[in-house]
Amino acid sequence: MAEAPTIIYTKTDEAPALATYSFLPIVQAFTKHSGIAVETRDISLAGRIIAHFPEVLTPEQRIGDALAELGALTLEPEANIIKLPNISASVPQLKAAIAELQKKGYTLPDYPDAPSTDAEKKARAAYDKVKGSAVNPVLREGNSDRRAPKAVKDYARKHPHSMGAWSADSQTRVGTMGRDDFFSNEKSLTVSAATEVKIEFVGADGQATVLKEKTPLKAGEILDATVLRKKALVAFLETQIAEAKKTGVLFSVHLKATMMKVSDPIIFGHVVKTFFKDLITKHSAVLKELGVDFNNGFGDLVAKIQNLPADKKAAIEADIQAVYANGPAIAMVNSDKGITNLHVPSDVIVDASMPAMIRDSGKMWNAKGERQDALAVIPDSSYAGVYEAVIEFCKKHGAFDPRTMGTVPNVGLMAQAAEEYGSHNKTFEIPAAGTVRVTDASGAVLLEHAVEPGDIWRACQTKDAPVRDWVKLAVHRARAAHTPAVFWLDEKRAHDAQIIAKVNTYLKHHDTGGLDIRILAPAAACEFTLERLKDGQDTISVTGNVLRDYLTDLFPILEVGTSAKMLSIVPLMNGGGLFETGAGGSAPKHVQQFTEENFLRWDSLGEFFALAASFEHLSETFQIAKAKVLADTLDEANGKFLENDKSPARKVGAGIDNRGSHFYLALYWAQALAAQTKDADLQRLFAPVAEKLAANESKIVSELIAVQGKPADIGGYYKPDEAKTSAAMRPSATLNAILAGI
Numbered sequence: 001m002a003e004a005p006t007i008i009y010t011k012t013d014e015a016p017a018l019a020t021y022s023f024l025p026i027v028q029a030f031t032k033h034s035g036i037a038v039e040t041r042d043i044s045l046a047g048r049i050i051a052h053f054p055e056v057l058t059p060e061q062r063i064g065d066a067l068a069e070l071g072a073l074t075l076e077p078e079a080n081i082i083k084l085p086n087i088s089a090s091v092p093q094l095k096a097a098i099a100e101l102q103k104k105g106y107t108l109p110d111y112p113d114a115p116s117t118d119a120e121k122k123a124r125a126a127y128d129k130v131k132g133s134a135v136n137p138v139l140r141e142g143n144s145d146r147r148a149p150k151a152v153k154d155y156a157r158k159h160p161h162s163m164g165a166w167s168a169d170s171q172t173r174v175g176t177m178g179r180d181d182f183f184s185n186e187k188s189l190t191v192s193a194a195t196e197v198k199i200e201f202v203g204a205d206g207q208a209t210v211l212k213e214k215t216p217l218k219a220g221e222i223l224d225a226t227v228l229r230k231k232a233l234v235a236f237l238e239t240q241i242a243e244a245k246k247t248g249v250l251f252s253v254h255l256k257a258t259m260m261k262v263s264d265p266i267i268f269g270h271v272v273k274t275f276f277k278d279l280i281t282k283h284s285a286v287l288k289e290l291g292v293d294f295n296n297g298f299g300d301l302v303a304k305i306q307n308l309p310a311d312k313k314a315a316i317e318a319d320i321q322a323v324y325a326n327g328p329a330i331a332m333v334n335s336d337k338g339i340t341n342l343h344v345p346s347d348v349i350v351d352a353s354m355p356a357m358i359r360d361s362g363k364m365w366n367a368k369g370e371r372q373d374a375l376a377v378i379p380d381s382s383y384a385g386v387y388e389a390v391i392e393f394c395k396k397h398g399a400f401d402p403r404t405m406g407t408v409p410n411v412g413l414m415a416q417a418a419e420e421y422g423s424h425n426k427t428f429e430i431p432a433a434g435t436v437r438v439t440d441a442s443g444a445v446l447l448e449h450a451v452e453p454g455d456i457w458r459a460c461q462t463k464d465a466p467v468r469d470w471v472k473l474a475v476h477r478a479r480a481a482h483t484p485a486v487f488w489l490d491e492k493r494a495h496d497a498q499i500i501a502k503v504n505t506y507l508k509h510h511d512t513g514g515l516d517i518r519i520l521a522p523a524a525a526c527e528f529t530l531e532r533l534k535d536g537q538d539t540i541s542v543t544g545n546v547l548r549d550y551l552t553d554l555f556p557i558l559e560v561g562t563s564a565k566m567l568s569i570v571p572l573m574n575g576g577g578l579f580e581t582g583a584g585g586s587a588p589k590h591v592q593q594f595t596e597e598n599f600l601r602w603d604s605l606g607e608f609f610a611l612a613a614s615f616e617h618l619s620e621t622f623q624i625a626k627a628k629v630l631a632d633t634l635d636e637a638n639g640k641f642l643e644n645d646k647s648p649a650r651k652v653g654a655g656i657d658n659r660g661s662h663f664y665l666a667l668y669w670a671q672a673l674a675a676q677t678k679d680a681d682l683q684r685l686f687a688p689v690a691e692k693l694a695a696n697e698s699k700i701v702s703e704l705i706a707v708q709g710k711p712a713d714i715g716g717y718y719k720p721d722e723a724k725t726s727a728a729m730r731p732s733a734t735l736n737a738i739l740a741g742i
């Protein structure tokens with residue numbers, strides 16, 4: 001056990017990191033007399049980059065590898081980590097972060113696109129560890145329990161967020177391959193004893209090349225392999241682009257290039273290359289010379305042609321306009337700036353993008369800045385059917401009504417890099433025709449696929465202990481919430497069939513008497529859940545890792561307007577607690593709004609709930625009564641916060657922003673501490689604090705609002721300046737003085 005009970009509050013990126021500058025001083029002031037330490041660890045993108053290059057940095061610049069440290073901590077029973085969302089960097093983001101750090105005097109190597117020297121290869125390997133979803137998989141030593149707290153549901157029922165109406169003649173739909181994709185080519189098995197497998201590519205000439213030398217498997221581990229065919233993908237994309245044009249809807253593509261950091265950028269690249277095929281063919285020599293990599297999005301071309309001689313650049317730009325004129329209209333990320341859905345692989349991320357579209361009448365933004373029906377292309381068909389089901393449901397029944405709809409909590413299999421989300425080190429773009437095979441220690445072939453050049457082959461692992469734990473968590477949640485639980489598993493899918501066998505076995509380890517537990521294939525599970533949802537009934541979704549991710553944005557966004565308000569708990573398998581905040585991301589748009597008009601619309605409710613759960617857990621782990629009091633009073637404050645509707649406004653001029661919301665949380669928390677009688681010290685300590693906060697309410701709020709409306713300088717994006725950001729995020733001298741006095 002650690003010396004003192006400690007909560008680790010992670011320092012991350014973008015909007016949640018900005019919010020931390022304002023909220024953490026409040027938390028530290030409120031806990032400092034309770035014997036509870038609240039420490040930070042920097043797992044921001046910039047921090048992770050810096051941690052990987054000690055040898056090129058000055059001693060003052062160096063920082064330790066906080067992510068590795070926290071990864072190790074998750075295995076300890078005393079772990080108590082509050083994990084805010086962080087950037088999962090695409091290559092363009094990674095390069096931008098490196099450039100910013102270099103400007104700030106960090107002599108980091110450039111990101112090598114095509115590493116050839118040893119030094120470049122080493123730098124690339126280090127950067128690859130930082131790229132994509134590099135944080136969550138390291139910390140997730142447990143499965144996921146995400147749900148909307150009752151107070152949040154009550155709030156949404158009383159103050160429903162706006163929901164775009166759906167009409168039966170909406171042209172919006174999902175396009176998916178359905179064949180020759182990861183779903184249809186999957187093979188899966190469970191190993192009975194521990195072994196070690198090798199992944200090899202065998203060329204047409206019989207020559208074997210090792211793709212991955214060693215992958216240890218534990219007894220009972222599930223191993224699957226599958227392949228998505230490039231030829232079929234490109235043919236599919238061509239028909240989708242033609243379809244979008246023919247039916248007059250926006251062409252859009254929805255992938256997870258961050259979490260699926262090897263496969264999905266390649267797929268994204270094919271979408272870009274297919275959409276701009278004529279342009280690319282015509283200018284192939286120049287583009288090759290410029291080193292344009294379409295896996296980094298169409299934006300890579302836009303950036304790289306900037307340095308061309310004016311006439312050459314203009315010729316390419318004219319041809320770009322020709323593609324836009326001749327092709328289907330394309331969904332925009334920012335129509336004012338001309339940024340399309342195909343510019344950056346991390347701009348449109350399926351878990352958030354599809355629900356946002358569904359909440360908005362099934363429409364996306366076109367180049368004129370108007371909303372329009374869209375063809376949502378989700379190439380692999382493993383999970384596309386879920387969105388299809390929701391869209392069809394909305395066409396038939398209209399939009400959901402937040403005032404009356406039920407709720408869909410999720411119990412997600414996630415621990416130990418389960419399933420697809422752990423596959424990036426076993427994913428390969430195949431160079432030539434041949435076979436990919438997986439052999440065990442004895443040389444026996446476990447799985448194999450015939451492959452062609454450009455095919456994307458991958459293997460996934462799912463360990464047994466996480467599956468057991470997940471089934472236990474599902475039964476526990478179904479019992480605690482008196483709610484039916486549906487395992488979203490498809491017996492016709494190879495991997496799911498293996499999981500279903502385990503689920504059936506492990507369910508027998510528990511008392512399931514009186515519980516309604518079912519197993520349904522995803523689309524059917526979705527329809528079952530949607531029917532109930534519409535009628536105000538709750539249904540727990542028990543899913544694998546990908547659907548965990550997708551559904552915990554989808555249902556919260558429909559039910560309560562945003563996944564920011566979710567309680568997101570990861571009971572670590574060794575007894576610790578990881579408390580993720582919300583279920584969404586780092587909201588890059590919010591930072592832009594903040595620097596332009598000093599207004600942060602980030603809602604920290606997810607942090608508030610995570611903190612209460614963290615105190616609760618701390619009180620149980622260390623048997624500290626004060627932690628329990630802090631948890632209960634914070635819960636109360638959270639309730640009052642919702643009741644009084646103190647979340648940030650969305651727009652400048654409309655009221656308090658994130659900082660104002662933190663003030664109100666502090667006020668209600670202090671009042672609850674002053675009112676409770678379980679701990680006399682805390683009561684004495686907080687009675688005057690509550691009084692001062694209440695007495696200065698209008699002064700503090702006006703100080704916080706006064707700064708709004710002008711640009712804010714935080715001295716950086718990926719590594720903002722500490723002093724500047726702190727000053728920007730704590731503009732109320734009155735509030736600061738009261739906190740300092742605690």
Ligand SMILES: NC(=O)C1=CN([C@@H]2O[C@H](COP(=O)(O)OP(=O)(O)OC[C@H]3O[C@@H](n4cnc5c(N)ncnc54)[C@H](OP(=O)(O)O)[C@@H]3O)[C@@H](O)[C@H]2O)C=CC1
Nearest residue numbers: 085086087088258349352564584585586587588589602603
């Ligand atoms: N756990 C993690 O670490 C996660 C990290 N990410 C990362 O975040 C980045 C951005 O991802 P993206 O897919 O755009 O998703 P985000 O969730 O960051 O953003 C989508 C939209 O959701 C809304 N939103 C999200 N959180 C909040 C909040 N707390 N308060 C108010 N609104 C909120 C905002 O919409 P609006 O204001 O328009 O209503 C926002 O523009 C990527 O790097 C991604 O990998 C994504 C998911 C989880």
Ligand SMILES: O=C(O)CCC(=O)C(=O)O
Nearest residue numbers: 088133136258259549583
């Ligand atoms: O780690 C990431 O990149 C995103 C995680 C995510 O979207 C989620 O867990 O909901």
Ligand SMILES: [Mg+2]
Nearest residue numbers: 351549553583
């Ligand atoms: Mg997600």
